[in-house]
Amino acid sequence: MQINKTRLKKRLLELAQIGGNPKDGWTRLAFSAEDQQGRALIKRYMNEIGLYIDEDPVGNIFGRTEENREKAVIALGSHIDTVPNGGMFDGALGVISALEVVQSLKEKQDSLKVPLEVVVFANEEGSRFNTGLTGSRGLTGSLRKEELNFLDSDGISLGKAMEACGFDPARLDQAKARNGKYQAFFEIHIEQSDRLEMEGKQVGLVDTVVGQLVIECVVYGQANHSGTTVMTRRKDALVGASKVITGIQELALQMGGDFVATVGKIDAYPNSVNSIPGKVSFTVDIRDISHEKIIQGLEQVKSLLKHAVGDGNFELRVLEEQLPTILSRDLSGIAESICQRENLPYQYVPSGACHDAQVMSMITDSCLIFVPSIGGVSHCPEENVEWEDVYIAAELLYRVVEGI
Numbered sequence: 001m002q003i004n005k006t007r008l009k010k011r012l013l014e015l016a017q018i019g020g021n022p023k024d025g026w027t028r029l030a031f032s033a034e035d036q037q038g039r040a041l042i043k044r045y046m047n048e049i050g051l052y053i054d055e056d057p058v059g060n061i062f063g064r065t066e067e068n069r070e071k072a073v074i075a076l077g078s079h080i081d082t083v084p085n086g087g088m089f090d091g092a093l094g095v096i097s098a099l100e101v102v103q104s105l106k107e108k109q110d111s112l113k114v115p116l117e118v119v120v121f122a123n124e125e126g127s128r129f130n131t132g133l134t135g136s137r138g139l140t141g142s143l144r145k146e147e148l149n150f151l152d153s154d155g156i157s158l159g160k161a162m163e164a165c166g167f168d169p170a171r172l173d174q175a176k177a178r179n180g181k182y183q184a185f186f187e188i189h190i191e192q193s194d195r196l197e198m199e200g201k202q203v204g205l206v207d208t209v210v211g212q213l214v215i216e217c218v219v220y221g222q223a224n225h226s227g228t229t230v231m232t233r234r235k236d237a238l239v240g241a242s243k244v245i246t247g248i249q250e251l252a253l254q255m256g257g258d259f260v261a262t263v264g265k266i267d268a269y270p271n272s273v274n275s276i277p278g279k280v281s282f283t284v285d286i287r288d289i290s291h292e293k294i295i296q297g298l299e300q301v302k303s304l305l306k307h308a309v310g311d312g313n314f315e316l317r318v319l320e321e322q323l324p325t326i327l328s329r330d331l332s333g334i335a336e337s338i339c340q341r342e343n344l345p346y347q348y349v350p351s352g353a354c355h356d357a358q359v360m361s362m363i364t365d366s367c368l369i370f371v372p373s374i375g376g377v378s379h380c381p382e383e384n385v386e387w388e389d390v391y392i393a394a395e396l397l398y399r400v401v402e403g404i
């Protein structure tokens with residue numbers, strides 16, 4: 001192999017020392033102290049490799065092989081932030097592999113044909129502020145300013161959290177990559193599904209990434225005393241919300257295919273044992289490969305709300321939207337021919353999760369390579385991979401980039 005397996009594994013395990021352990025999982029929420037520690041470690045690696053380091057106003061880290069910022073680069077990367085109590089490979093695998101590929105190429109080649117850049121995207125997961133892919137959307141010019149006002153559970157806004165880490169989100173516009181900066185983008189990621197494992201494949205070449213719409217619904221009722229308010233005079237927001245939530249489950253089953261809808265977060269106010277809930281807010285995460293079906297799903301959620309609580313008693317706002325994406329067939333084709341030549345068991349797969357590669361495809365040819373997830377589990381402490389599959393993915397990426 002051209003890549004250094006020992007170094008790759010050592011760094012992944014070293015990053016896993018930060019913000020978690022195999023029992024509780026890993027919690028490196030975006031712009032938290034743990035995230036900052038992780039970022040510092042990545043910058044240390046970049047220094048060791050001899051990369052020129054930059055950070056942009058929204059917190060992306062760039063490590064380039066050349067000081068000159070004018071030349072078009074081939075970029076490789078992913079994210080190091082995690083969901084609460086997540087796994088050690090989601091994102092981290094892509095960043096550490098990118099560092100390994102770039103370092104190996106630098107060591108093995110006298111001069112690189114095209115400058116390379118390792119990117120660590122800020123706030124990919126989005127669990128802290130209910131909005132994710134912040135870094136890649138900042139870089140591609142699709143991050144909305146109002147998202148900087150989104151709050152975490154402590155009432156800290158995304159913008160303030162960025163500032164606390166030394167970034168300057170007021171200069172959001174300057175995070176946008178100049179035209180022509182990127183020649184291509186590559187990301188290695190765990191599959192987070194069991195398709196590859198079931199098929200006995202070691203490499204997943206992603207052809208499509210599902211679209212995603214995240215909305216927040218707020219249902220209004222009337223908070224009141226739980227002992228003195230008779231049942232017939234109640235306006236219980238939680239009862240209304242639960243009808244909608246059950247309806248969402250049914251509508252998703254009816255839509256069929258790959259359509260999924262999830263109510264993953266709910267808050268009741270005042271959230272007290274002896275009060276009737278006066279207000280309930282919950283999120284709905286809708287995904288499908290067809291944008292039309294996502295919009296259809298949204299319309300149905302609206303009509304569920306109308307039926308359950310009536311006009312004027314609810315609000316709905318879009319938190320995040322990603323269009324379904326078809327990734328570069330040219331780049332996956334290069335990877336495919338290497339797999340065929342090297343006899344690597346591979347398969348084209350769709351991605352049900354959103355990734356920075358999908359956002360980057362707005363501005364450059366993008367390629368996403370999946371490493372099989374053991375048991376298909378992810379976003380939990382048990383998330384795992386076979387090390388051999390990790391090495392194969394990194395080696396494949398080395399070969400692809402070497403050949404461009």
Ligand SMILES: [Zn+2]
Binds near residue numbers: 079090091124
């Ligand atoms: Zn991820």
